[in-house]
Amino acid sequence: MPTIADVAAHAGVGQGTVSRVLNGSPKVRDATRARVLSAIELLDYRPNPLARGLSRGRCQTLGVVVPFFTHASAIERLRGVASGLDGSRYDLVLFNVESPVHRDEHIASITGRDRADGLLVLSLPVADRDLQRLTAAGVPVVLVDAPGTGVPTVVTDDRAGGRVATQHLVDLGHRAIGYLGHDPSNPFGFTATDDREAGYLEVLADAGLPVRRELIRYGPHDREAGRALAAELLAEPHPPTAIFASSDAQAMGVLAATEDAGLRVPRDLSVIGFDDVELSSYVGLTTVRQPLFESGRLGVELLLAALAGDPPPPTVHALPLELVVRSTTAPAPRRHDPNHISQPRGNAR
Amino acid sequence: MPTIADVAAHAGVGQGTVSRVLNGSPKVRDATRARVLSAIELLDYRPNPLARGLSRGRCQTLGVVVPFFTHASAIERLRGVASGLDGSRYDLVLFNVESPVHRDEHIASITGRDRADGLLVLSLPVADRDLQRLTAAGVPVVLVDAPGTGVPTVVTDDRAGGRVATQHLVDLGHRAIGYLGHDPSNPFGFTATDDREAGYLEVLADAGLPVRRELIRYGPHDREAGRALAAELLAEPHPPTAIFASSDAQAMGVLAATEDAGLRVPRDLSVIGFDDVELSSYVGLTTVRQPLFESGRLGVELLLAALAGDPPPPTVHALPLELVVRSTTAPAPRRHDPNHISQPRGNAR
DNA sequence: GATCGCCGTGGAAGCGGTTCCACGACTGCG
DNA sequence: CGCAGTCGTGGAACCGCTTCCACGGCGATC
Known part of the structure; x- marks a missing residue:
């Protein structure tokens, strides 16, 4: 696996410059950028997500906590989640919950941006204490089909x-x-x-x-x-x-x-x-x-907005019902x- | 967030020792281990998975490539996957495929253990070239309901x-x-x-x-x-x-x-x-x-076996059908x- | 009683990125 | 023509962990 240092050597530049090219920094001369890009191409270089994550303090991943396949309705919501995530740069990691213990374990396992950059919880209530802890750790949370205070929530009446x-x-x-x-x-x-x-x-x-x-x-x-x-x-x-x-x-x-x-x-x-x-x-x-689909989708959109530095207020979004x-x-x-x-x-x- | 250095300082040991305790190394005296454990407890310390992954060269994550919600059958398989993963230490990241481009993008994005330690592909054929590349990169692959050469496969007749x-x-x-x-x-x-x-x-x-x-x-x-x-x-x-x-x-x-x-x-x-x-x-x-369920479950089991250093031969596992x-x-x-x-x-x- | 291991441990060197800081070259102004 | 400011860049520090290496202390060996 080629590293950023290999690319830098091939392009005859410092690794700082390669990193800037990678991250779209404007302060790189066009000619330099071209040299770096062709070296990347030549070596078929891909940044190591782990290293990048460690360095930047976030992991480009969204966690979804879901009482997985007990309810067909959860699947429909997940479809919405997947569709909302499509085109974003985030990976989706699934935390399957089949017991209350599961739920608590998974939520407790998220302590910062090193595990998930944001958390979407479906149909399960989350304790206020956990909500506060996660928010304090810089991990935005959105709740779908469940109550919670201080975070955006998607519900139906x-x-x-x-x-x-x-x-x-x-x-x-x-x-x-x-x-x-x-x-x-x-x-x-x-x-x-x-x-x-x-x-x-x-x-x-x-x-x-x-x-x-x-x-x-x-x-x-x-x-x-x-x-x-x-x-x-x-x-x-x-x-x-x-x-x-x-x-x-x-x-x-x-x-x-x-x-x-x-x-x-x-x-x-x-x-x-x-x-x-x-x-x-x-x-x-x-x-x-x-x-159902829309609720999952809206949940993801709220989460992505929060991650984009556009923190949505902790509004309760009520979706319409229909006979x-x-x-x-x-x-x-x-x-x-x-x-x-x-x-x-x-x-x- | 406390780091391993904080724990080491509190316990009055070096960080190498803390790491050894964390990873269950036998070469730590019981008294030392106890001191370290209580410091961990005290600080509510959790290892940073990103740093650990970077250092060890793997990320404790399994990738599942799935034509997501186009087929109800995929869901059934996913249930099996989730159940097989239950109790393991691996996270599940989902790569949703809604178009052939998607499939190729996702498979191409896995270049080593930095993104996924193993890959489970459902219902989609994978090019031999990709299979070889992944195997060479140390990423075991298991195919379910799809043909492929050189890797374990779960199929039905x-x-x-x-x-x-x-x-x-x-x-x-x-x-x-x-x-x-x-x-x-x-x-x-x-x-x-x-x-x-x-x-x-x-x-x-x-x-x-x-x-x-x-x-x-x-x-x-x-x-x-x-x-x-x-x-x-x-x-x-x-x-x-x-x-x-x-x-x-x-x-x-x-x-x-x-x-x-x-x-x-x-x-x-x-x-x-x-x-x-x-x-x-x-x-x-x-x-x-x-x-369906069993196929997903067997696929995961084969993958976990491969990851456990017990590489299964590239057998074709044929599951029974029933009228x-x-x-x-x-x-x-x-x-x-x-x-x-x-x-x-x-x-x- | 000196030597040879071995055990348990501390410390440092990575892992592969990002980002900050310093610096040289160039521009523009007085 | 000299100086300040900008721009582009290289290099080093750092993110938090694992692992290797070196070393001190101890019991076993002759």
């Missing part, structure tokens, strides 16, 4: 989203509406779906509907959990006529459970999800769309007897 | 897979079988689906069926392309009764096109895909499963008149 979803069901005449979310005390500290639940509760209250605690269930955001929880709801003595699942992944499970129980969607049960992942359009799921009505929601079945719906469920367990 | 899929359709009595793949001259140089096509052609020949060129179409591996190509096939004067799509993504498009044409799957058209991405199980797509029959394939419709099937297609364009 999950409470409003919860309202929109629930209101849609209420408007269709449903009065027994189940809710599926994750446990508010989950160890990761996800908070988004808590807000969705709050929106759900508000709409129930506004509509004068009772809150039936037995219709609210918690579990992880995956299909199997959704399936199991929905099966429980459907086995209730007075089952819901509609279910709001706070993620599309859980909603997919609701669909499966409905089929298991010999019921038809949307005839016997309306289902609405949250996220609008790619799959949802294939399946025809009614859902609340949140701009996407497809084919899993329909008007509530008419009935005189509140137990009516339980009749066709012959093969439900 | 795509030709056999093409045979299995086609044979399944033949066994069901289909005699007019369409094929969807990508253009063999695609600029990325993907080759996997060419082999699937070869398998398709072999089975046709074995079964004594004619190769009808008009039933073979090429396009990118996404849903929209599959939809458009399938629409063309269905508009043929003698349309196929079954279609083998060489990726699940295209198969999804075939399903959509069938619906567009007012036809029913599998009654009017049997559809089989390839990959078995997560989505396929939801949709009930019959397909040929290839172990997964779901609900999009059925026996071919009986008919005396070969144009029979075209009758119900009133609203096809």
